Amino acid sequence: MHRLIFLLGLALFGPGLAAESSRAAKPNVLFIAIDDLNDYISPLAHHPGVKTPNFDRLARRSVTFANAHCAAPACHPSRVAVMTGVHPATSGIYRNLFGAHGPRWREESPVLKDAVVISQHFRNHGYRAVGAGKLFHTLQWTPGDSQNDPAAWDDYRGDPLDPISKDWARAKFESDAQAGLTPGRPLSNNLFGAAALSGSDEDTGDHKLVDWAAAQLRAPQAKPLFLAVGLFRPHIPWEVPQKWFDLHPLAEVKLPVTQHDDLADAHDHGRRSWHKWVVENKQWEKFMQGYLASISYVDHQLGLLLDALDASPLKGNTIIVLWSDHGFHIGEKENWEKFALWTQTTRVPLFIHAPGVSGDGQKSIQPATLTDIYPTLCELTGLPVPPQCDGTSLASQVKAPATPRARPSLTSFKFAQEPNPSHAVSDTRYRFIRYGDGFEELYDRETDPREFTNRAADPALASIKARLAQGLPQQAAPDRAAPASSPYNLRSQAAGKKKAGK
Ligand SMILES: [Ca+2]
Numbered sequence: 001m002h003r004l005i006f007l008l009g010l011a012l013f014g015p016g017l018a019a020e021s022s023r024a025a026k027p028n029v030l031f032i033a034i035d036d037l038n039d040y041i042s043p044l045a046h047h048p049g050v051k052t053p054n055f056d057r058l059a060r061r062s063v064t065f066a067n068a069h070c071a072a073p074a075c076h077p078s079r080v081a082v083m084t085g086v087h088p089a090t091s092g093i094y095r096n097l098f099g100a101h102g103p104r105w106r107e108e109s110p111v112l113k114d115a116v117v118i119s120q121h122f123r124n125h126g127y128r129a130v131g132a133g134k135l136f137h138t139l140q141w142t143p144g145d146s147q148n149d150p151a152a153w154d155d156y157r158g159d160p161l162d163p164i165s166k167d168w169a170r171a172k173f174e175s176d177a178q179a180g181l182t183p184g185r186p187l188s189n190n191l192f193g194a195a196a197l198s199g200s201d202e203d204t205g206d207h208k209l210v211d212w213a214a215a216q217l218r219a220p221q222a223k224p225l226f227l228a229v230g231l232f233r234p235h236i237p238w239e240v241p242q243k244w245f246d247l248h249p250l251a252e253v254k255l256p257v258t259q260h261d262d263l264a265d266a267h268d269h270g271r272r273s274w275h276k277w278v279v280e281n282k283q284w285e286k287f288m289q290g291y292l293a294s295i296s297y298v299d300h301q302l303g304l305l306l307d308a309l310d311a312s313p314l315k316g317n318t319i320i321v322l323w324s325d326h327g328f329h330i331g332e333k334e335n336w337e338k339f340a341l342w343t344q345t346t347r348v349p350l351f352i353h354a355p356g357v358s359g360d361g362q363k364s365i366q367p368a369t370l371t372d373i374y375p376t377l378c379e380l381t382g383l384p385v386p387p388q389c390d391g392t393s394l395a396s397q398v399k400a401p402a403t404p405r406a407r408p409s410l411t412s413f414k415f416a417q418e419p420n421p422s423h424a425v426s427d428t429r430y431r432f433i434r435y436g437d438g439f440e441e442l443y444d445r446e447t448d449p450r451e452f453t454n455r456a457a458d459p460a461l462a463s464i465k466a467r468l469a470q471g472l473p474q475q476a477a478p479d480r481a482a483p484a485s486s487p488y489n490l491r492s493q494a495a496g497k498k499k500a501g502k
Contacts, residue, residue, distance in 0.1 A: 026224040028318040035235040037324035054303035062353035068368040069409040070326040076137035078325040084115040085374030085389035092477035094414035102488035103149035117152035122226040132157035133230035167205030171195035194238035194290020214308035238290025240297040265454040275334040320353040341424040364401035367409040408471035425471035432468035
């Protein structure tokens, strides 16, 4: 019947118009990346009392992937993996490599040399792809250190190789000595810390991005749109306007549930000095407040973005995917930030809405890895999946969230103190980690959701451990370093400019 209508269309209007109308039917894509957002948001509910009404709103109109994990627990490798679909175990990009100005990852790993960035792939198939903010790795305090690929976009807000630093004003702060704090705060200039900004939301970087994105949504579209928005909070420093702090009064802030000596049976993440400084200086509650304030701020920005979509002609014909590059610790396992392989570090918010297709309002507990996003968006839009992609499409779970998925999630990381990479897998119940030095951890998340008790040596779980171990990479790529000779090195470019007298 459909074929008959199609042939009738061809006869009446000619092939040109039929092709035109099939192009017009392609759904738009709103691709939202959030930086360092963990599972405290209310749809994932891993911290008591957190209310994120706009994440709840998104959850009602999409599928919540409640068992989704980053490909690597650090900004740079996680983002390269999402944007290229190539897993760190294949590329060898396991950790942050700083000092780049451009897509240096193409030279960091030979398998990424000709990888097609997801926005480029959509451009190659008739889309207009535009972006804003932090999609590839960059930081507020390292101007020009960005691994974005400017060639992969039709348009980008501001400088694609310095997409956030100019937008974010710093809070005024007193030195640690003035504040009576002990020396030894990690990082410098209070970057690891919380403070209210004196300005309004309109003065903040993420708000400016959302304004720009809203204008993109309002503009007339000659082609289907791939709009990527990379929000920077709740990444440190936890500096947002005062009103977001006011939502989380210090006296009401709850600390995470922790267990004394939790690390006695676990791998040492090598970052305990951060936690020691925080506890010694009684900053734990204050930093939790700053993180929660930043979450509330970004929740509000998400709401503005959804408002803009709903007020635009693209409403009803736009796929939404929202992901965070990794999870986050606020003192769990004596750790702060990321750079570990427990679920607290690797579990990420992932929401997918596909108009007329997704089981909106439902949750999937099937294991997902962020490298699955690329092939999923391909399947949902009818695009071919590039051969570089390591992930597998989640379209079956987008349609029917309970559909079982045999493949476990896979997260890989290279710890500084070990020569070999480490890997972690999850199924719907268990989590297994094998570190670069051979140490193993196994957790039953049903009975022990905070992963306090390592059961890797428990004979009762031996067959489960063996099954999960099959999900580890057979032959993981070696760890890659920053190539000294690359023209994308920030320092070599600065030196080149100096030499040329620019
Ligand atoms: Ca433990």
